[in-house]
Amino acid sequence: MAQSSTQQRGRTPLMRQYYKIKERHPKAILLFRMGDFYESFDDDAKTVSRLLGITLTERNNGDADDVPMAGFPHHAIDSHLPKLIRSGLRVAICEQTEDADESSGKVVNRDVVEVVTPGVSFHDQLLNPKQSNFLAAIHFGTGRDKDRIGFSFIDATTGEFSVTEAGIDQIQDLIQTVAPSEVIVDKRRTDRLQQHLREIPFTVTEQEDWVFKYDFAYQTLLEHFETHSLKGFGVDDMDLGVVAAGAALYYLGETQKGKVPHVRKIKRYSKDEHIALDPETKRNLELVQSIQDDGHEGTLVRPLREVDRIQHRLDAVEAFVDDRELRTNLREELGRMGDLERLAGKVATGRASPGDLIDIKHPLHRLPEVLTLLGDADTDALSIIEEKLSACPDIVDQIQSALVDDPPAKISEGGLIRDGYSEELDELRTIAQEGKDWVANLETEESERTNIPSLKVGFNKVFGYYIEVTDTHAEKVPDDYIRKQTLVDSERYVTPELKEMEEKILTAEEKI
Incomplete structure (x- = not known):
């Protein structure tokens, strides 16, 4: 064989x-x-x-x-x-x-x-706090749709998920507008992607052709959103877009072992909402980084097209220009807030550390002051933002009452939940601590009882708690000691009482 x-x-x-x-x-x-x-x-x-x-x-x-x-x-x-x-x-x-x-x-x-991957990462060291990190998927149409594409992009850290369709000649504009870090494509269509792009400033990841089949993609989306159709999202008429969206979601799920519950909706993206800027324009206008490369960053990478939306944005800018106190106070408050979207993404995917959970509380705790500043501003542009935000007081209260102020580095270390929050947990902690105190006293008691000054009580994950006696004092070992392990120059024993206490301690710690 x-x-x-x-x-x-x-x-x-x-x-x-x-x-x-x-x-x-x-x-x-x-x-x-x-x-x-x-x-x-x-x-x-x-x-x-x-x-x-x-x-x-x-x-x-x-x-x-x-x-x-x-x-x-x-x-x-x-x-x-x-x-x-x-x-x-x-x-x-x-x-x-x-x-x-x-x-x-x-x-x-x-x-x-x-x-x-370049387009799928929750590691802070790989993320720009001022930019989305998009994974995009492109599906090339065939037959009568041979000149069209489905285009979808998703940010794994925030759950933002969008889809559109466009003419194949618009690939360059879409790529320049969205600026993905990684693009997945049917391995049979990689050449077509390269033909329609002047440059490829991202990672191209080839996928098997079955990932880009309509039935598979459609079912992937339905199963994730737990719906019977995509009509509620307004994208059910976009066959090419659905294929691209399903491929992107499948790839994201594969890299994260299916843990993407924070991706809760998909929205229709209008490619006409923004002006596409090529890399040279962004560089020359210093929209992302200064030409001197001094680290200063900007945000005008997706300028709007619609006059009403542009005017709405300018009204907000004008309010900050005219009111220095408002600008200063709001800047100070926002400067102390973390990236709530990405923190929420970590929590949803089970990647949040104890410190991340505490980091959610601090910005939410400051949010009421932000809402007050926005509400007091004399412009509808800022009042509308204030109306859309919620301070989430229930979440703040729950974090405050449940978690300690100085959390451990890892959840597995224990000690994250505040004493008094859970009666059951407090009882288990008491059992575990009292048991360890009993074991700590056991060494002194047994050493005196047996007249063995070198007697030690220890623990390891394989054999549990034990009493160790060197061969020098073997004749002093009491009859109630039960041999557990033989070493080179010593023996390890247990007693019924030690075994019983071990079970109480380990059971309590396992439940904790």
Whole structure:
């Protein structure tokens, strides 16, 4: 029987696991978590070594040739990941899904938890706080629609999702207006995309042709929005657009393991609302960054076309120009607020850290003052904004009453929920703490009872709590000690009381 490529290349259990996971992500750099390091192998390792400037080594692969290897400490991912993504690469992050102490000698289970791409990332280091990070999908029509395209774009961090259709000659304008970081396209149509663009300042990611089939795309959208049709969104008549939107949503779901509940609607995008600006114009007008590259950024990358909307915007600008106090006070309040849209996206996708949850409270807490400033302004342009905003007092109160002011770095560390918020949680914490206090006192009590001064009480994740006695004092071990583990120069024991307390502590901690 012929061996699979995984069996042929991976001659050790670990390398077989690596190649099995790599086969599922052939077009991505696979960062493979091994203890405190992320490792890459084979061609991935050569790429990582070259782009990050780290040493290329080798790893034993059983009776096969050693494989190239390059890695870095896990805490350095925030500095290394942006370099890989900005090189136009896709990166699959593979984590250990179980503790090494619980693997019982076998290879630790691992799985890809996230695929980061130029157009799909929740990492702050990869995002510009003043710009959307769009993933776009282009679907080329056929037959009588051969001169038309479906175009959709989505921001994974905020859930903004839009779709349109246009003539194929308008691809350049759409790309320049939306400015996506990544575009996905049917792998059979990549040449057509290149033919209609003067330059490609984004990453092009090819997808299989079945991703761009109407039935698949339509069903993908229905299942995500849990609807029977797309009429409620006003896009059901856009067959080409639906294909592009379905492809974009599918790709986003694949990279995020389906965790995109914050994408709650799709809207029809009118390509005629904005003026398309080519990269040279943006650069010459210094709309995004100054020519001297001093880091100053602008926002006029999608200028409006409609006179009424332009006038509405100018009225708001005039209000700030005429009222210096309003301008100063509002600027101060907004300067202390974080990016609520992206914070909400992190919460919805389960990526929010304890600090992110607290960061949501602070801007919401300041929002009433912002609303007051807008409401007091003598212009309808700002009053309309004030009417559309909500201070969400219920959310602020819930965060304040539920979470501690100084949260831990990770939720897994515990201690995020404030004492007194949950009676059940308080009871479990009491059980766990009192149990640990009992165990801490046990060492002193047992040392005195047995007359063994070197007696120790310890814990590990495999064997739980134990009493350790060196061989020197083996004759002093009481009859109620039950042997649990033999070491080189000592024995480990348990007692019925210690076992009972261990169960109480671990049960309480598991529920916490």
